[in-house]
Amino acid sequence: MAVPLRASSAPASLQGLREQIERAERRRADTAVIPVSAPLVPLFFDGGLKPGATYSIDSSISVMLSLMAEPSTGGSWCAAVGFDSLSAEAAEGFGIALERFVMVPRPGDRWLAVVAALAEVIPVIAIRPPHRPRDADVARLSARLRERGGVLLVLGEWPGTEATLSISESNWRGIGNGYGALQSRAVTISARGRRFPATRRTRVLLPGPTGAVVPFTPPAAPVLAPVDTAPTDRRAHLTALA
Numbered sequence: 312m313a314v315p316l317r318a319s320s321a322p323a324s325l326q327g328l329r330e331q332i333e334r335a336e337r338r339r340a341d342t343a344v345i346p347v348s349a350p351l352v353p354l355f356f357d358g359g360l361k362p363g364a365t366y367s368i369d370s371s372i373s374v375m376l377s378l379m380a381e382p383s384t385g386g387s388w389c390a391a392v393g394f395d396s397l398s399a400e401a402a403e404g405f406g407i408a409l410e411r412f413v414m415v416p417r418p419g420d421r422w423l424a425v426v427a428a429l430a431e432v433i434p435v436i437a438i439r440p441p442h443r444p445r446d447a448d449v450a451r452l453s454a455r456l457r458e459r460g461g462v463l464l465v466l467g468e469w470p471g472t473e474a475t476l477s478i479s480e481s482n483w484r485g486i487g488n489g490y491g492a493l494q495s496r497a498v499t500i501s502a503r504g505r506r507f508p509a510t511r512r513t514r515v516l517l518p519g520p521t522g523a524v525v526p527f528t529p530p531a532a533p534v535l536a537p538v539d540t541a542p543t544d545r546r547a548h549l550t551a552l553a
Contacts, residue, residue: 345434345462348381348406350515350526354476354502360435363457364473367465371478372397373405373517374500375437375464377524380406382435387411390429392418393439394466404522423448430455430463437464446470474504478517495520497527 344359352358360366360378368374372394379389384406390413391397397416403409413433418425423444429436430452444452449470456463465472478498485494495516502511519525 345387346381346385347378348524350513350524351377351500353513354500354511355474356504356506360462361473362434362460362462363453365453365456365463365465365469365471367467367469367472367475369475369477370466371476372466374476374478375466376402376405376407377517378464379435379437380523383407383411387435388413388433389435389437390415390433391437392426392429393422393441394437405518406523423452426463427452427455430459430461432459434459434461435464436461437466439466440469443468443470472504473506474502476500476502480514484516 344357345362346359347355355361360382366378368378375391379402383389388411389407391402392415394414395416397414399409399412399414402412402414413429415425415429422438422441426436426438452463453471455461463469478500480497480499482497483493483495484497495518497514498517499512499514500517514527515524516527517524
């Protein structure tokens with residue numbers, strides 16, 4: 312299951328966590344790319360998350376969780392810092408392996424120190440910062456990410472990001488006129504970054520029928536019964552009037 316950390320116990324817990332993860336990870340800073348789920352590949356210049364980079368996500372926790380799903384199932388550890396309403400069940404529904412998922416829901420005023428400590432051993436970290444940090448703190452954290460080959464996913468604005476992701480054209484499936492249950496949501500995810508001039512877009516189901524992101528498939532057109540277009544002899548329907 313997910314490993315929750317309280318801010319007060321974070322320093323002691325992180326030491327043991329570091330030893331555990333370092334045995335399992337053995338990551339290198341020159342990793343080519345951190346993979347993402349196949350439907351999200353077109354959004355990224357490198358086909359995945361660039362080690363050492365930071366990505367900003369406008370407002371969608373669903374996008375954030377979907378970006379962690381592929382690294383998690385592939386064996387990497389992930390962490391979420393500052394999401395006090397995020398449940399382990401929700402993360403698992405998006406495809407995140409809870410045995411390699413750390414949550415620090417309320418880091419308090421020490422949130423940046425917690426993120427920096429986690430960046431030493433965890434390759435993918437999502438954060439919801441309570442405020443914009445100082446430029447000097449951002450520079451130090453960015454240097455640590457580059458050194459360790461990690462990726463930072465920020466919900467909201469962040470200086471110097473590799474790309475910014477946002478969603479639009481959201482349509483839920485499964486609801487009829489007063490009946491039905493929500494089954495999936497079709498959205499367009501857009502990415503704009505400094506290394507590609509034009510905005511990149513992809514249409515996906517997020518969440519898909521099982522929770523994880525899947526490619527968008529337009530609904531099949533309804534099959535209409537054939538219409539008999541043969542001419543009708545209207546004389547058979549005439550009634551003689553006396």
